[in-house]
Amino acid sequence: MQPQTTFQAAGTAPAAAADGFADSVFRRAAWRFIPLLFVSYVVAYLDRVNIGFAKLQMLSDLQFSDAVYGLGAGLFFLGYFIFEVPSNLLLHKLGARRWIARIMISWGLLSALTAWVDTPAAFYVIRFLLGVAEAGFFPGVILYLTYWFPAHRRGRMTAMFMAGNPVSGIVGAPLSGYIMHAFGGTMGMSGWQWLFVLEAIPAVLLSVVIYFYLDDRVADAAWLSAEEKKVIEGEVAQDARARTHNSAASAMLSGRVWLMCLILFGVIMGSYAIGFWLPSIIRGAGIADPLSIGLLAMIPYTAALIAMLLTGRSADHFRERRWHVAVPALVAACGFCLCAMSENQIVPALAGLSLGAMGVVTAVSMFWALPTSFLGGAAAAAGIALINCTGNLAGFVSPSVIGWLKMQTGSVSSGLFLVAAMLSLSALLVLLCVPARLVNR
Structure with missing residues (x-):
């Protein structure tokens, strides 16, 4: 028996060395791209929701x-919806470097122009055009990650990229509050006008960095050796063989893709309830100063960041996807219910908002492991964009419906209960309708 044991030990050493080399290559790729994409998403999300x-x-x-x-807040998502799929197909054809740079400079300029709206019509037009400009950024990055990371490595990468969502709240909430507090009246402009102008500048600057720094494909990466490229391309190619949809038409006609649209719609209802109404809910609990509101708004986003990163690590470790989406969605539903029952009470309202933010931010991040498990090639470009734009119609529905219900009832509570119900429905759809064998890898 001893010779067999010796042979096995000798055989495992090269395998372990190969795994260690592959880990180091993918770690290097992550450090090359993820920080830049993360910062870009911080800026993107900040420019999207600073209207709150x-x-x-x-x-x-x-x-x-x-x-x-x-x-007006919701019209952003109509423009986003109409141009999302064409934008992502163009990114797949032209390359991420050029297209993401184009997206960022156009949305930065339009976001700055929001400072000079003076009528409802002008407000509606600029929000719609901002959605057109930003269409394709988020699904484009999700698609881009499939070029570089196989499914079993992508959960953590997606979570690290999407950490930009809560970080935009951690950084942006006090920053927005400070700008409005400190710059009001400067050069004859209100604080909210300075908010749009100053927070648009990073998007324009980052567009230049992305144009010169991003590599469209593994083959274009001069900073990788031939052996390192082979490792990445090999794992990505092996992962692609497990996908069941590879053409744009197969994605657009797939019942699974439309199921993903519905699941994401419910989760996004919660995401934008936080993004667009969190400052107003805190003010309704008795906090008046914008800077104080901004500092308190850091609490839910900080909790969300921690929850999302820990859940992303867990999902990759156990190679389990469904429960890592469903449980956070249910936690968020409980948080919104608590918040709805805690109006004018800052401590329970913040606790509810924290649970809501932890749940929706984590659920959105973990969700993208589901469709990218069965979509590849042109199907990934079309399918990811279709899912994202259809799901993000909730960004139109959520603020519009909550605003209307608030007008009718004088409270946001009924809107928050509706959001909780949609999140619960999404969790049930994941558990009952998504086969574990399709996504758990």
Whole structure:
């Protein structure tokens, strides 16, 4: 028996060395791209939802109602919906470097122009155009990650990229509050106007960095050796063989893809309830100063960041995807219910908002392991964009419906209960309709 044991030990050493080399190569690739994409997503999400902070001053200055605000905030997602699939197909054809740079400079300029809207019509138009400009950024990055990381490595990469969502709240909430607090009246402009102008500058600058730094494909990476490229391309190719959809038409006609659209819709309802209404909920609990609101808003986003990173690590370790989406969605539903029952009470309201943020941010991040498990090639470009844009229609529905319900009832509670119900439905759909064998790898 001893010779056999010796042979096995000798045979495992090269395998372990190969695994260690592959880990180091993918770690190097992660450090090359993820920090830049992460910072870009921080800026993207900040420019998308800083309207929630601007609302604290903008509505009274322009005499806009909550319904006007809700519709304008939501119109972003109509432009996003219409142009998402074409944008992602163009990225797949032209390359991420050029297309993501184009997206970022156009949305940065349009976000800055929001500072000069003065009528509901102008507000509606600029929000719609901002959605058109940003269409393709998020699904483009998700698609880009499939070029570089196989499924069993992608959960953590997606979570690290999407950490930009809560970090935009951790950094952006106090920053937005400070800008509105400190810059109001400077050069004859209100604080909310300075908010749009100053927070648009990073997007324009990052567009230049991305153009010169990002590599479209593994083969283009001059910083990788031939052996390192072979490792990445080999694992990605092996992962691609497990996918069941590879053409754009197969993705657009797939019942599984449309199921993913519905699941994401419910989760995104919660995401934008946090993004667009968190400052207003905190103010409704008795906090008036924008800077104080910004500092308190850091708490839910900090909790969300920790929860998302730990869950991403767990999902890759256990190679389990469904429960890592469903449980956070249910936690978020409980958080929104607690928040709805805690109006005008800052401590329970913040606890509910923290649970809600932890749940929705984690669920959105973990969700993307589901469709990328069976979509590849052109199907990934079309399918990811279709799922993202259809799911993000909730970004139109959520602020619009909550704003309308607030106008009718004088409270956001009914809207928060609706969001909780949608999150619960998404969790049930994941557990009952998504086969474990399809996504758990």
